[in-house]
Amino acid sequence: MKSIKVGMLGLGTVGTGVVRIVEGHQEDLQRKIGAPVEISKIVVRDKTKRRNIALDDAKLTEDPYEVIRDPEIDVIIEVMGGIDATKGYLLEALEHGKQVVTANKDLMALHGAEIMSFASEKGCDVLYEASVAGGIPILRTIVEGFSSDRITKMMGIVNGTTNFILTKMSQEGASYSEVLKEAQQLGYAEQDPTSDVEGLDAAYKMTILGTLGFQTGVSMEDVSVSGISGVTKEDIDYGKRLGYEVKLLGIAERQDDFISLSVQPTMVKKSHPLASVHGVFNAVYVYGEAVGETMFYGPGAGEMPTATSVVADLVAVSKNLQLGISGKAGFSPYRTKKLKTDDQISYKNFLLLHVADKAGVLARITEIFAQHEVSLESVLQHPNEDNPSAEIIIITHDANKASMNQVMDSLRRLDVVHEIRSVYRVEG
Numbered sequence: 001m002k003s004i005k006v007g008m009l010g011l012g013t014v015g016t017g018v019v020r021i022v023e024g025h026q027e028d029l030q031r032k033i034g035a036p037v038e039i040s041k042i043v044v045r046d047k048t049k050r051r052n053i054a055l056d057d058a059k060l061t062e063d064p065y066e067v068i069r070d071p072e073i074d075v076i077i078e079v080m081g082g083i084d085a086t087k088g089y090l091l092e093a094l095e096h097g098k099q100v101v102t103a104n105k106d107l108m109a110l111h112g113a114e115i116m117s118f119a120s121e122k123g124c125d126v127l128y129e130a131s132v133a134g135g136i137p138i139l140r141t142i143v144e145g146f147s148s149d150r151i152t153k154m155m156g157i158v159n160g161t162t163n164f165i166l167t168k169m170s171q172e173g174a175s176y177s178e179v180l181k182e183a184q185q186l187g188y189a190e191q192d193p194t195s196d197v198e199g200l201d202a203a204y205k206m207t208i209l210g211t212l213g214f215q216t217g218v219s220m221e222d223v224s225v226s227g228i229s230g231v232t233k234e235d236i237d238y239g240k241r242l243g244y245e246v247k248l249l250g251i252a253e254r255q256d257d258f259i260s261l262s263v264q265p266t267m268v269k270k271s272h273p274l275a276s277v278h279g280v281f282n283a284v285y286v287y288g289e290a291v292g293e294t295m296f297y298g299p300g301a302g303e304m305p306t307a308t309s310v311v312a313d314l315v316a317v318s319k320n321l322q323l324g325i326s327g328k329a330g331f332s333p334y335r336t337k338k339l340k341t342d343d344q345i346s347y348k349n350f351l352l353l354h355v356a357d358k359a360g361v362l363a364r365i366t367e368i369f370a371q372h373e374v375s376l377e378s379v380l381q382h383p384n385e386d387n388p389s390a391e392i393i394i395i396t397h398d399a400n401k402a403s404m405n406q407v408m409d410s411l412r413r414l415d416v417v418h419e420i421r422s423v424y425r426v427e428g
């Protein structure tokens, strides 16, 4: 029986897990695919590096072309990261008729449309389950499990590193930079962790979810992004006292064919299931018009969970190869993109203000909200012993983004407002 030959680009955190699973599950994989699978070559940056996996050194190469141009190789697994050069390698692999599996969200969010269209021209599969929410089979679920429904909202904790950091800050009072280092050591963070903490990694993932879930070609420019670097322990503690957990949420919504996508630190009500997703775990809440509320939960990063998704894709593309149906089920978005404008996007807001501690201040502040037709759910005032400011926390009802921008402008101009300390979207 002819085996499926696999060439890998990368043998880091995820690549090592892929080798472990392919080698450890040989018999099961063979039964599921109908042929044995063999990893024949692996590209690394440095062949001499010490690896924490036993491996035949002859399989390692530093030359990507030795793998992508090898006529014996059927499937390329890309777990190397990077954008431009990596895109070139994958396009060339497709040119040579190879099936592709990748965990690279940056690449798929930025160039997925071009890669998918080229793959379909060449009759090849490209699968990328590991690119969103590591070990959770969310892309397959959205494309296949929800094929009969119409998704109107996807809301997720889709970055393991930032959820790990926020959880440790909230539960252990740990410092941001200490926990980031730990996340890097555990293999959760990107090579450049700015992508995690500034929300870019989550935005790449929301671009992919939006494209597949709304059948619309979403691009990164369509996602409004802010990360967690401005989140303070003070915000987390205030949130907790009022019944919220701070989470970095990716939110994609659709209403009457208009869509919006964003990534931002969010106050999530403790009663909402996303508030109990801690550590490196991810979860994606999906609302379908027919099914209603669903939620998918699991590890969002790390060696073995991510490798599970990569190898599941390897099984899928190998089965298609065996059946002679590669490249037949490629998905291309078919809806015209219509983005919501700021006056169509609405949600609750949490504001922490430092204001002058004197009579009449609260009335002047609430008057501004009233002028812009933003109604308030609650207002709390704390005297602040350390300085002449008082702290006011305001939670609004759903308010559109355009009106809230006007409220913010007016608050910034108001003399009694010393500082707009923090502003969060509220969900749940």
Ligand SMILES: NC(=O)C1=CN([C@@H]2O[C@H](COP(=O)(O)OP(=O)(O)OC[C@H]3O[C@@H](n4cnc5c(N)ncnc54)[C@H](OP(=O)(O)O)[C@@H]3O)[C@@H](O)[C@H]2O)C=CC1
Pocket: 009, 010, 011, 012, 013, 014, 015, 043, 044, 045, 046, 047, 049, 062, 078, 079, 080, 081, 082, 103, 104, 105, 130, 131, 134, 187, 188, 189, 190, 191, 300, 301, 302, 303, 306
């Ligand atoms: N880590 C995780 O939890 C997750 C990661 N991903 C994605 O998976 C991909 C891989 O991530 P991860 O395993 O963490 O990354 P690592 O940094 O741990 O590993 C990268 C691997 O690729 C090799 N490599 C990098 N650049 C080159 C190059 N230019 N030429 C040759 N080899 C190269 C490295 O070689 P060498 O070993 O010699 O340094 C290393 O083996 C990324 O796209 C990431 O976003 C997706 C989901 C979860």
Ligand SMILES: N[C@@H](CC=O)C(=O)O
Pocket: 131, 133, 134, 158, 159, 160, 161, 162, 188, 189, 190, 196, 201, 300, 301, 302
């Ligand atoms: N850096 C990413 C890895 C998985 O995609 C994360 O922390 O989620």
Ligand code: NA
Pocket: 129, 130, 131, 132, 133, 134, 135, 136, 137, 138, 139, 309
């Ligand atoms: Na996944």
